[in-house]
Amino acid sequence: MLTTVPRGTKDILPxxxxxWQYLExxxxxxxxxYGFNExxxxxxxxxxxxxxxxxxxxxxxxxxxxxxxxRGGRSITLRPxxxxxxxxxxxxxxxxxxxxxxxxxxxxxxxxxxxxxAGRYREFHQFGIEAIGEQSSLIDAEVxxxxxxxxxxxGLNDVLLKINSVGCPKCRPVYREKLQSFFKDKLxxxxxxxxxxxxxxxxxxxxxxxxxxxxxxxxxxxxxxCLCEECADHFDKLQDSLTNLGIDYILDSxxxxxxxxxxxxxxxxKYLPLGAQSAILGGGRYDGLIEECGGNPTPxxxxxxxxxxVLLALETQKLLPPKNxxxxxxxxxxxxxxxxxxxxxxxxxxxxxxxxxxDYAGRSMKAQMKQANKNGAKYAVIIGDxxxxxxxxxxxxxxxxxxxxxxFASLIDxxxxxxxx
RNA sequence: GUGGCUAUGGUGAAGCGGUCAACACGGCGGAUUGUGGCUCCGUUAUUGCGUGGGUUCGAUCCCCACUAGUCACCCCA
Numbered sequence: 367m368l369t370t371v372p373r374g375t376k377d378i379l380p381x382x383x384x385x386w387q388y389l390e391x392x393x394x395x396x397x398x399x400y401g402f403n404e405x406x407x408x409x410x411x412x413x414x415x416x417x418x419x420x421x422x423x424x425x426x427x428x429x430x431x432x433x434x435x436x437r438g439g440r441s442i443t444l445r446p447x448x449x450x451x452x453x454x455x456x457x458x459x460x461x462x463x464x465x466x467x468x469x470x471x472x473x474x475x476x477x478x479x480x481x482x483x484a485g486r487y488r489e490f491h492q493f494g495i496e497a498i499g500e501q502s503s504l505i506d507a508e509v510x511x512x513x514x515x516x517x518x519x520x521g522l523n524d525v526l527l528k529i530n531s532v533g534c535p536k537c538r539p540v541y542r543e544k545l546q547s548f549f550k551d552k553l554x555x556x557x558x559x560x561x562x563x564x565x566x567x568x569x570x571x572x573x574x575x576x577x578x579x580x581x582x583x584x585x586x587x588x589x590x591x592c593l594c595e596e597c598a599d600h601f602d603k604l605q606d607s608l609t610n611l612g613i614d615y616i617l618d619s620x621x622x623x624x625x626x627x628x629x630x631x632x633x634x635x636k637y638l639p640l641g642a643q644s645a646i647l648g649g650g651r652y653d654g655l656i657e658e659c660g661g662n663p664t665p666x667x668x669x670x671x672x673x674x675x676v677l678l679a680l681e682t683q684k685l686l687p688p689k690n691x692x693x694x695x696x697x698x699x700x701x702x703x704x705x706x707x708x709x710x711x712x713x714x715x716x717x718x719x720x721x722x723x724x725d726y727a728g729r730s731m732k733a734q735m736k737q738a739n740k741n742g743a744k745y746a747v748i749i750g751d752x753x754x755x756x757x758x759x760x761x762x763x764x765x766x767x768x769x770x771x772x773x774f775a776s777l778i779d780x781x782x783x784x785x786x787x
Numbered sequence: 788g789u790g791g792c793u794a795u796g797g798u799g800a801a802g803c804g805g806u807c808a809a810c811a812c813g814g815c816g817g818a819u820u821g822u823g824g825c826u827c828c829g830u831u832a833u834u835g836c837g838u839g840g841g842u843u844c845g846a847u848c849c850c851c852a853c854u855a856g857u858c859a860c861c862c863c864a
Contacts (some may be wrong), residue, residue: 672864735823
């Protein structure tokens with residue numbers, strides 16, 4: 367126990383952090399380009415925020431939240447996603463006061479008590495964006511295009527964009543009824559899950575993987591045929607925008623998002639080779655959430671993407687950057703007398719912003735050379751008895767093995783010059 | 788939460804109911820005087836085979852539980 371991480375968590379080790387940094391850098395670069403600003407909200411919030419925001423009957427809230435009472439008796443929950451928090455912050459800090467649209471993005475840990483498997487962790491990381499305060503379908507298209515651009519920038523080509531509209535409080539109930547009457551006489555044939563979905567959330571039946579349910583669902587009314595005029599228009603315009611931008615998509619009337627707050631646009635980028643975890647980026651519009659959280663009715667749209675899954679996808683495609691060694695100079699001190707002068711030189715090089723390393727164990731020349739090599743040093747600087755006697759160091763270029771003798775007096779300048787050239 | 792599979796040194800992995808548990812990589816050291824990347828040699832790896840029980844004269848190899856990983860379902864990112 368003492369030397370084991372809790373189930374579903376993972377160390378990101380030094381040999382892999384560069385992959386995360388690479389991904390995060392790409393994300394920040396892109397968000398800047400699209401005018402999204404980073405926001406960092408607390409890792410935990412009042413439980414109520416997620417219950418209201420995400421929806422009490424969702425799986426996330428019902429069985430996946432890390433909820434506990436703090437010492438003051440408050441019910442606290444580790445954030446299972448960041449949209450509710452972003453909206454809370456938007457309201458609390460009156461970000462709407464700036465007028466117009468508020469464009470936010472976040473990167474951070476989320477927590478869900480799931481059964482872990484590859485690409486699914488209890489602590490996982492999401493990057494997401496939220497555009498709050500604009501109802502035009504252009505912003506939906508912008509959000510989707512940012513997602514598409516990210517995956518494309520990363521080199522991930524074999525992704526599939528699916529879109530759908532889940533309607534609004536006006537037209538969804540109508541559709542819901544139509545669906546129920548469609549399944550009414552098939553009810554007993556549906557799987558157990560779907561039978562309970564029939565009452566609670568019949569839209570979910572369309573999403574069922576059970577082959578028989580799939581069969582039964584064939585010919586079910588499509589929500590896109592039942593949208594109210596406003597939703598239908600919004601959806602049409604979104605498709606025009608996507609086509610206009612050259613973003614390929616497929617319509618999937620069975621695409622239903624898991625969280626209650628979605629309205630109108632729902633979309634998902636899939637990377638099929640990941641199997642059950644193929645959903646790498648998903649989002650949609652949530653025009654009702656801000657009001658649900660106590661604000662004025664405010665339209666909003668956003669997405670979230672699972673960084674572990676993106677990384678997994680990049681790994682299968684061999685798209686991750688290699689870790690590059692970072693060492694300009696390795697100093698080799700031979701013998702006790704050379705130790706302090708070498709140590710001083712180490713500091714002087716670092717003061718010049720050159721990355722420098724040395725060995726402290728008094729190993730053999732050969733062993734130290736090996737270390738220099740392993741660390742990817744560009745130069746090795748050797749200081750031993752001969753060098754001390756001559757007040758000069760031996761500088762070895764590790765790539766072409768050329769060696770020169772450089773007086774201590776000009777050593778720093780010489781090395782700095784060589785490395786920076 | 789349900790079901791299947793798996794669990795050997797830092798890593799990848801062979802292996803058998805009972806002599807020192809292969810091999811490869813890695814680490815460390817060496818191949819004449821103070822020199823790396825290739826090659827060769829030696830050495831090392833909680834005297835040990837996830838943890839705890841059981842069967843047995845005896846288990847790393849058989850059984851059970853637990854833990855963890857993995858896959859599928861559920862759901863999601």
